[in-house]
Amino acid sequence: MKARRILLCLAVFSLPFFSVQTFSAEKLTLRPEIGKPLQAAQTALQAKNYAEAKTQIAAAEAVGKLTPYESYIVARLKSAAAIGANDYKGALVAYEQVLASPQLPAAEKLPTLETYVKLAYASKDYAKTADGIQKYRAAGGNNPELLNLYAQSLYLGGKYKEAGSELSSQITALEAAGKRPTDTQLQLLASCSLKQNDMIGYTAALEKIVVYTPKKDYWLDLILRTAGKPGFSDRLDLDVYRLRKATGTMDKANDYMEAAQLALQAGYPGEAQTFVDAGYAAKLLGAGPDASRHQRLKELVTKKITEDKATLAEGEKAAAAQPTGDALVSTGLNYVGYGQADKGIPLIEAGIKKGGIKLLDQAKLHLGYAYLVAGKKDQAQKNFAGVQGSDGSRDLARLWTVQMKAPAPK
Numbered sequence: 001m002k003a004r005r006i007l008l009c010l011a012v013f014s015l016p017f018f019s020v021q022t023f024s025a026e027k028l029t030l031r032p033e034i035g036k037p038l039q040a041a042q043t044a045l046q047a048k049n050y051a052e053a054k055t056q057i058a059a060a061e062a063v064g065k066l067t068p069y070e071s072y073i074v075a076r077l078k079s080a081a082a083i084g085a086n087d088y089k090g091a092l093v094a095y096e097q098v099l100a101s102p103q104l105p106a107a108e109k110l111p112t113l114e115t116y117v118k119l120a121y122a123s124k125d126y127a128k129t130a131d132g133i134q135k136y137r138a139a140g141g142n143n144p145e146l147l148n149l150y151a152q153s154l155y156l157g158g159k160y161k162e163a164g165s166e167l168s169s170q171i172t173a174l175e176a177a178g179k180r181p182t183d184t185q186l187q188l189l190a191s192c193s194l195k196q197n198d199m200i201g202y203t204a205a206l207e208k209i210v211v212y213t214p215k216k217d218y219w220l221d222l223i224l225r226t227a228g229k230p231g232f233s234d235r236l237d238l239d240v241y242r243l244r245k246a247t248g249t250m251d252k253a254n255d256y257m258e259a260a261q262l263a264l265q266a267g268y269p270g271e272a273q274t275f276v277d278a279g280y281a282a283k284l285l286g287a288g289p290d291a292s293r294h295q296r297l298k299e300l301v302t303k304k305i306t307e308d309k310a311t312l313a314e315g316e317k318a319a320a321a322q323p324t325g326d327a328l329v330s331t332g333l334n335y336v337g338y339g340q341a342d343k344g345i346p347l348i349e350a351g352i353k354k355g356g357i358k359l360l361d362q363a364k365l366h367l368g369y370a371y372l373v374a375g376k377k378d379q380a381q382k383n384f385a386g387v388q389g390s391d392g393s394r395d396l397a398r399l400w401t402v403q404m405k406a407p408a409p410k
């Protein structure tokens with residue numbers, strides 16, 4: 001992913017690794033018959049004549065029975081010649097010899113490992129890249145750019161589970177430090193789950209993504225995948241549309257039509273009207289070949305509102321007289337749909353307190369939603385946290401919590 005930048009960085013390492021004095025007579029660890037061709041190789045490297053440098057290095061090796069120090073110098077020159085010739089795989093082999101040599105000064109281990117990692121990445125040898133980064137980190141290396149290549153290398157090497165684990169750790173550490181994960185980290189985390197066909201992990205990654213990159217496409221993907229999970233109750237379809245409306249992910253006329261119809265079926269004509277009005281405002285309703293159908297729905301909603309308002313007060317009294325709290329919760333949510341959350345919230349709370357509710361977690365979800373509509377995010381958060389239903393209500397409560405934290409979708 002950063003191959004071009006890495007290749008540019010490697011150009012820095014094509015310079016000679018030691019001075020001409022290395023081959024002086026005072027250096028007893030380098031025999032003259034070895035030093036002479038290596039001196040010639042050094043000169044060729046300075047002239048960027050990499051083919052000649054390789055020839056001279058080969059001549060030095062042909063002497064045979066190289067001492068550890070001689071082998072070390074040969075490996076250093078080999079790596080320089082290979083890099084100069086854009087032979088990164090050859091350079092990688094030479095660097096492995098350098099790193100394995102006891103002659104490598106301790107002070108040079110980290111920069112040598114860093115170059116090795118960059119060479120491995122440029123060579124697309126992702127297994128060696130990941131291994132090199134582990135050794136670099138263990139040796140105390142802390143170059144963020146280099147360390148960030150670890151997860152990418154695992155991913156590119158097909159180790160998706162390990163890459164996902166590393167990315168999760170990186171993202172958790174960044175968030176704990178109050179820092180933002182990069183888009184690359186977030187996208188790779190999601191891709192790791194997809195590569196493993198782990199839809200639970202992918203959905204969790206999407207939840208992270210929408211917090212930092214709240215694009216409508218990401219939100220729609222997240223919501224639809226959540227609603228498509230096994231065991232997700234169709235009784236929550238209207239709640240899904242509520243969330244889609246809040247995240248701006250209703251982009252088809254049928255979205256608004258179905259949402260309004262579901263609201264009517266649930267007994268919330270006021271909320272149905274908000275969907276219809278939003279559809280017309282988005283110019284998705286009232287136009288095209290289905291314009292007359294849209295108009296009929298609009299007229300039906302208006303009629304239902306007239307009928308509902310005429311019996312609203314009476315219905316509230318009847319709900320209060322019921323032995324369980326279901327009717328009170330429904331009546332309260334109806335008021336919320338009319339834009340009267342301040343009146344609806346006490347009714348929903350009274351219904352939950354009365355007890356006997358068939359779908360308690362859904363009632364808690366709706367109370368959290370009502371508080372959110374009222375602009376009381378702290379109370380909404382508290383109620384969403386208490387939703388534990390396995391029917392999808394807990395998932396929706398979590399998404400509402402994410403939506404409260406995330407910026408407006410773009």
